[in-house]
Amino acid sequence: MDVTRVLAEYVAESRFVDLPEEVRREGARSLLNWVGCAVGGSRHDTVDRAIAALRPFSGAAQASVLGRSERLDILHAALMNGISSHVFDFDDTHLQTLIHPSGPVASAILALAEYRPVSGPEFVHAFILGVEVECRIGAAVFPAHYDVGWHITGTAGVFGAAAAAGKLLGLDPQQIAWAFGIAGTQSSGFREMFGTMCKSFHPGRAAQNGLTAACLAQQNFTSSERVLEAPRGFAQVMSASHDFSRIAEGLGQSFAIALNSYKPYACGLVIHPAIDGCVQLRNEYGLKAADIERIELRVHPLVLELTGKTAPQVGLEGKFSVYHSAAVAIIYGRAGEHEYSDDCVLDPQVIALRSKVEAVVQSGIRKDEAVIAITLADRRILEKHIRHAIGSIERPMSDADLEAKFRGLAEGVLPPDQVERLIETCWNIEALQDAAEIARGAQA
Amino acid sequence: MDVTRVLAEYVAESRFVDLPEEVRREGARSLLNWVGCAVGGSRHDTVDRAIAALRPFSGAAQASVLGRSERLDILHAALMNGISSHVFDFDDTHLQTLIHPSGPVASAILALAEYRPVSGPEFVHAFILGVEVECRIGAAVFPAHYDVGWHITGTAGVFGAAAAAGKLLGLDPQQIAWAFGIAGTQSSGFREMFGTMCKSFHPGRAAQNGLTAACLAQQNFTSSERVLEAPRGFAQVMSASHDFSRIAEGLGQSFAIALNSYKPYACGLVIHPAIDGCVQLRNEYGLKAADIERIELRVHPLVLELTGKTAPQVGLEGKFSVYHSAAVAIIYGRAGEHEYSDDCVLDPQVIALRSKVEAVVQSGIRKDEAVIAITLADRRILEKHIRHAIGSIERPMSDADLEAKFRGLAEGVLPPDQVERLIETCWNIEALQDAAEIARGAQA
Numbered sequence: 001m002d003v004t005r006v007l008a009e010y011v012a013e014s015r016f017v018d019l020p021e022e023v024r025r026e027g028a029r030s031l032l033n034w035v036g037c038a039v040g041g042s043r044h045d046t047v048d049r050a051i052a053a054l055r056p057f058s059g060a061a062q063a064s065v066l067g068r069s070e071r072l073d074i075l076h077a078a079l080m081n082g083i084s085s086h087v088f089d090f091d092d093t094h095l096q097t098l099i100h101p102s103g104p105v106a107s108a109i110l111a112l113a114e115y116r117p118v119s120g121p122e123f124v125h126a127f128i129l130g131v132e133v134e135c136r137i138g139a140a141v142f143p144a145h146y147d148v149g150w151h152i153t154g155t156a157g158v159f160g161a162a163a164a165a166g167k168l169l170g171l172d173p174q175q176i177a178w179a180f181g182i183a184g185t186q187s188s189g190f191r192e193m194f195g196t197m198c199k200s201f202h203p204g205r206a207a208q209n210g211l212t213a214a215c216l217a218q219q220n221f222t223s224s225e226r227v228l229e230a231p232r233g234f235a236q237v238m239s240a241s242h243d244f245s246r247i248a249e250g251l252g253q254s255f256a257i258a259l260n261s262y263k264p265y266a267c268g269l270v271i272h273p274a275i276d277g278c279v280q281l282r283n284e285y286g287l288k289a290a291d292i293e294r295i296e297l298r299v300h301p302l303v304l305e306l307t308g309k310t311a312p313q314v315g316l317e318g319k320f321s322v323y324h325s326a327a328v329a330i331i332y333g334r335a336g337e338h339e340y341s342d343d344c345v346l347d348p349q350v351i352a353l354r355s356k357v358e359a360v361v362q363s364g365i366r367k368d369e370a371v372i373a374i375t376l377a378d379r380r381i382l383e384k385h386i387r388h389a390i391g392s393i394e395r396p397m398s399d400a401d402l403e404a405k406f407r408g409l410a411e412g413v414l415p416p417d418q419v420e421r422l423i424e425t426c427w428n429i430e431a432l433q434d435a436a437e438i439a440r441g442a443q444a
Numbered sequence: 445m446d447v448t449r450v451l452a453e454y455v456a457e458s459r460f461v462d463l464p465e466e467v468r469r470e471g472a473r474s475l476l477n478w479v480g481c482a483v484g485g486s487r488h489d490t491v492d493r494a495i496a497a498l499r500p501f502s503g504a505a506q507a508s509v510l511g512r513s514e515r516l517d518i519l520h521a522a523l524m525n526g527i528s529s530h531v532f533d534f535d536d537t538h539l540q541t542l543i544h545p546s547g548p549v550a551s552a553i554l555a556l557a558e559y560r561p562v563s564g565p566e567f568v569h570a571f572i573l574g575v576e577v578e579c580r581i582g583a584a585v586f587p588a589h590y591d592v593g594w595h596i597t598g599t600a601g602v603f604g605a606a607a608a609a610g611k612l613l614g615l616d617p618q619q620i621a622w623a624f625g626i627a628g629t630q631s632s633g634f635r636e637m638f639g640t641m642c643k644s645f646h647p648g649r650a651a652q653n654g655l656t657a658a659c660l661a662q663q664n665f666t667s668s669e670r671v672l673e674a675p676r677g678f679a680q681v682m683s684a685s686h687d688f689s690r691i692a693e694g695l696g697q698s699f700a701i702a703l704n705s706y707k708p709y710a711c712g713l714v715i716h717p718a719i720d721g722c723v724q725l726r727n728e729y730g731l732k733a734a735d736i737e738r739i740e741l742r743v744h745p746l747v748l749e750l751t752g753k754t755a756p757q758v759g760l761e762g763k764f765s766v767y768h769s770a771a772v773a774i775i776y777g778r779a780g781e782h783e784y785s786d787d788c789v790l791d792p793q794v795i796a797l798r799s800k801v802e803a804v805v806q807s808g809i810r811k812d813e814a815v816i817a818i819t820l821a822d823r824r825i826l827e828k829h830i831r832h833a834i835g836s837i838e839r840p841m842s843d844a845d846l847e848a849k850f851r852g853l854a855e856g857v858l859p860p861d862q863v864e865r866l867i868e869t870c871w872n873i874e875a876l877q878d879a880a881e882i883a884r885g886a887q888a
Contacts, residue, residue: 046665053663054656057517059501073501149676154629185598185642186649188632190668192676197666198629205630212498219497221490222641224634232593232636 003140003247004228007133008176010251011163016125023255024430027124030092030131031438032402032426033262034102035066037091039422039442040337040409041084042067046197050083050204063111066442067413074111078161078211082107082204086153088337089199090266090409094131094256095393097138097152101260103203104157105130108211109164113435118168120432128257130164135256137228139246141239146191150238154189154202161210162217169218174225181223182213184234264391264401265335267319270302273370273389274322274359278329281374281384289331289353291376297326298362298371308359318345326372327354336408368392399427414444447584447691448672451577452620454695455607460569467699468874471568474536474575475882476846476870477706478546479510481535483866483886484781484853485528486511490641494527494648507555510886511857518555522605522655526551526648530597532781533643534710534853538575538700539837541582541600542590545704547647548601549574552655553608557879562612564876572701574608579700581672583690585683590635594682598633598646605654606661613662618669625667626657628678708835708845709779711763714746714811717833718766718803721816722773725828733775733797735820741770742806742815752803762789770816771798780852812836843871858888 019027041047042065051070059073065080072080085091085103094101109126118126138145138156146152162183166176186209189202217223227233228247235242265275274297281287297303299322309321318324318340327350328339344350362371368389374382388394390401397405403423410419422441429435463471485491486509495514503517509524516524529535529547538545553570562570582589582600590596606627610620630653633646661667671677672691679686709719718741725731741747743766753765762768762784771794772783788794806815812833818826832838834845841849847867854863866885873879 049663049665050660053659053665054519057503057506057519057659059503059517062501073503075498075501149681151629181637181640182642182645185634185637185646186630186632188630190629190671190674190676190678190681192668192671192674192681193625193629196625196668198626198668201626201665202629215497215501216494219493221493221497221645224636224640224642227634227636230634230636232634234634237593237634237636 001229001244001248002226003244004177004180004226005173006248006251008180009173011129011133011167011176012171012173014129014252016121018252019125019128023128023258024124026257026260027128028427028429029399029402030102030257030260031106031127031429032406032423033092034085034106035422035426035438035442036406036409037088038081038085039067039413040090041087042413044084044087046087046200047080047084049197050080063114064439064443066439067444069444074115075208075211077111078107078207079204081110082207083200086200086203088266090263090337092260092262094135094259095261096259097135097142098146099135099138099156100153100203101131101135101160101256103153104134104206104210105160105164107204107207108161109168110439112165112168112211114439116168117434117436120429120435122168123435124429126164126167128255129167130160131257132255133163134160136247140244141235141242144241145239148240149191151189151191151193151202154206155187155238157203157206158183158187158210161207162213165211165214166217169214171214171217175217177225178221178223179213179217181225181227182216182221183210184227185223187234187238259393261393262391262397262402264397264405266337266340267325267335268306270300270367271307271322271325272391273368273386274299274303274372275325275329275335276389277370277372277384277386278326279333281372281382282330282333285382287330289349292330292353292356292374293377294375295326295357296373297322297357297359298365299359300365300367300369301361302367304359304361312345315340315342315345322359323354323357324350326357334408336405338408338411445673445688445692446670447688448621448624448670450692452624453617455573455577455611455620456615456617458573458696460565462696463569463572467572467702468568470701470704471572472871472873473843473846474546474701474704475550475571475873476850476867477536478529478550479866479870479882479886480850480853481532482525482529483511483857484534485531486857488528488531490531490644491524491528493641494524507558508883508887510883511888513888518559519652519656521555522551522651523648525554526651527644530644530647532710534707534781536704536706538579538703539705540703541579541586542596543579543582543600544597544647545575545578545604545700547597548578548650548654549604549608551648551651552605553612554883556609556612556655558883560612561878561880564873564879566612567879568873570608570611572699573611574604575701576699577607578604580691584688585679585686588685589683592684593635595633595635595637595646598650599631599682601647601650602627602631602654605651606657609655609658610661613658615658615661619661621669622665622667623657623661625669625671626660626665627654628671629667630657631678631682703837705837706835706841706846708841708849710781710784711769711779712750714744715751715766715769716835717812717814717830718743718747718816719769719773719779720833721814721828721830722770723777725816725818725826726774726777729826731774733793736774736797736800736818737821738819739770739801740817741766741801741803742809743803744809744811744813745805746811748803748805756789759784759786759789766803767798767801768794770801778852780849782852782855
């Protein structure tokens with residue numbers, strides 16, 4: 001089955017008008033979420049160190065590093081934006097493949113759009129196609145490929161970046177197949193890197209390498225035209241099993257981005273139902289920490305296994321504490337990156353409240369489910385059963401939720417009025433004459 | 445077994461004075477051979493297209509592209525020199541692992557040396573260490589890793605480039621371990637790419653990515669410190685079997701570069717014995733094409749299987765013709781890249797002589813063996829039994845052979861007097877105050 005050619009032809013021939021309205025809308029939502037994550041992560045040490053190391057070798061000031069003042073050549077800008085958008089592990093997830101789809105794709109083409117202007121619709125179209133390509137390729141090798149140790153956001157993401165950049169460069173099917181080949185032969189990234197700066201390096205490098213692949217293919221730099229299916233190509237070399245029907249079936253009819261999901265909270269998905277319930281009770285009853293005697297969480301066993309840390313000492317440990325997470329949910333009504341800062345985990349008010357949190361495993365409860373029972377000082381008990389946590393496919397974040405998340409991320413990075421304009425620009429992507437307005441609007 | 449740490453400490457602590465004289469000498473020979481290959485390949489379409497695609501994104505003119513006039517930032521220069529040095533498949537081979545060791549390592553550190561001056565001894569030292577690292581890591585996963593489809597020059601080469609660049613940057617053991625991690629998580633390159641421009645892209649990208657890894661590690665960009673041995677690291681993810689003793693045993697005592705080999709002829713190793721015999725008979729008897737009635741080659745079966753093309757029409761096909769190869773060996777006394785040009789395969793004199801060549805399989809003959817019997821017009825028969833072809837470990841190319849190969853490669857790229865000076869500079873590497881003299885001396 002010549003899936004490389006099938007996919008290349010689809011990318012080359014797809015037209016914007018063929019995209020359903022709701023798919024385009026989800027493209028804009030993914031983009032908004034990605035810009036927020038990139039701006040939010042832009043001041044992280046990981047980005048600082050990468051820029052310190054590589055800026056001396058950057059070309060002309062062609063493209064923005066979102067949330068910062070540096071401008072780099074498009075390849076380095078793609079790398080940096082890919083890093084910053086994933087550094088908080090707060091970006092989007094295609095749940096079927098565990099790919100974080102926007103990072104590799106958007107980082108590549110937003111940089112390219114600053115160098116070679118394209119309209120908003122062209123941009124969204126390329127973005128949706130890039131996500132489609134990486135998720136289909138990922139689905140063809142998932143889970144064997146992931147299980148053996150590949151970080152699929154990097155390994156599949158590079159194809160998505162190449163597809164999207166190739167589309168914007170107007171490559172023909174042969175060139176797109178070459179771009180897939182050049183991208184695929186750079187496919188890399190070990191899960192061993194989780195917990196180090198290299199984790200977010202993966203989507204950054206995927207963006208940069210996929211963009212490089214498209215630029216090379218544009219100059220007729222040749223490659224295999226069968227990188228996906230060849231005996232010594234991607235699927236056979238990098239996965240113990242594969243199913244190519246996942247690449248070709250329903251192409252142009254079903255869209256991966258329609259199944260994209262966004263994290264409302266800056267921590268592992270497993271704590272999200274508990275946080276969700278605490279936030280809802282807080283908002284419904286106007287709860288304050290002082291009103292509360294006890295918080296009981298009935299949760300899936302994985303919650304205690306993965307996030308059972310009772311006394312976190314640094315911000316990162318807070319992400320592995322369901323107790324801390326429930327406490328900040330009550331106090332701040334959110335659990336963004338700021339609520340997992342070093343300061344916040346050492347805040348006496350937070351410490352006091354988290355000592356009142358108990359988590360118990362309840363049999364039969366699903367991973368995206370929780371029951372929260374809050375006992376007030378006046379002995380009243382407030383209960384909330386979260387059947388599907390906010391951010392799940394069944395209960396997606398609303399546009400307003402996404403905006404609130406964006407504001408939380410951009411807080412302290414960009415001035416509030418700039419943040420509001422940037423949110424507006426993202427929503428209006430289909431009306432933009434020049435998609436690079438997003439990048440310029442996100443510069444510090 | 446914590447082999448990543450062992451290797452990192454070795455690289456950090458190794459001293460130039462610990463290197464045996466003959467190892468340093470082989471370092472100079474490898475370097476000379478590599479510079480010749482890079483200069484020779486520098487005008488190839490593959491390099492032209494890569495430069496056309498990526499030059500717009502290059503940083504300052506920090507480093508030379510050997511054999512050309514362009515100067516690029518060190519990361520792009522490393523890429524281009526890695527491509528050009530492998531594009532003819534004429535570079536060196538570590539036979540035990542099939543790694544072409546110089547490309548990834550020398551390309552990375554020669555570019556770095558132009559940016560951050562180092563002495564000749566420091567340069568040779570780093571070069572030898574880089575080759576050691578890539579060949580030991582390659583040996584630990586060979587042959588399973590190669591057999592499944594990885595192009596080991598790319599996948600192992602990136603570690604060698606990181607080691608050598610890390611040494612020149614003065615990284616400490618922890619930083620070198622991080623550099624290995626950053627390099628390893630970029631390890632990539634499929635054998636599916638053989639026959640396309642992506643094949644030589646692999647050592648180029650390995651050089652560039654390894655150099656990037658060292659620069660990032662210098663800024664304390666963190667990574668796993670166990671990339672080689674971790675359950676989701678290099679050896680386990682990228683190979684069905686591995687033997688870590690190949691990494692640690694005899695470290696500092698035996699040196700991979702001592703087993704490096706160089707190709708005398710610009711074609712597959714399997715035809716080398718036949719060419720060798722023809723060149724020797726030609727030189728011993730002063731043979732001319734007109735003297736010859738018939739050339740009989742008694743060869744290993746693989747010769748006819750792989751190189752049985754009787755009437756090549758383009759240069760590349762000539763490389764797969766033992767008949768063409770024998771004819772040019774007699775006429776020109778060599779079989780370099782020029783003898784595999786389109787013009788040469790269509791030359792009437794070459795065509796006439798190759799029609800007189802017969803190749804027959806002789807049972808029991810080894811792959812590096814051949815018997816050549818030339819029948820002259822006067823009915824005399826001249827015979828030569830090649831037991832080990834020139835370029836094999838048993839019969840290495842002499843320094844003079846390497847120089848002659850260099851001159852053949854550089855012919856038409858650099859002026860003859862510059863070529864002689866450059867050869868001299870390579871031999872004198874240990875006396876250089878500034879190793880970058882090699883790069884400057886190789887600029888067009």
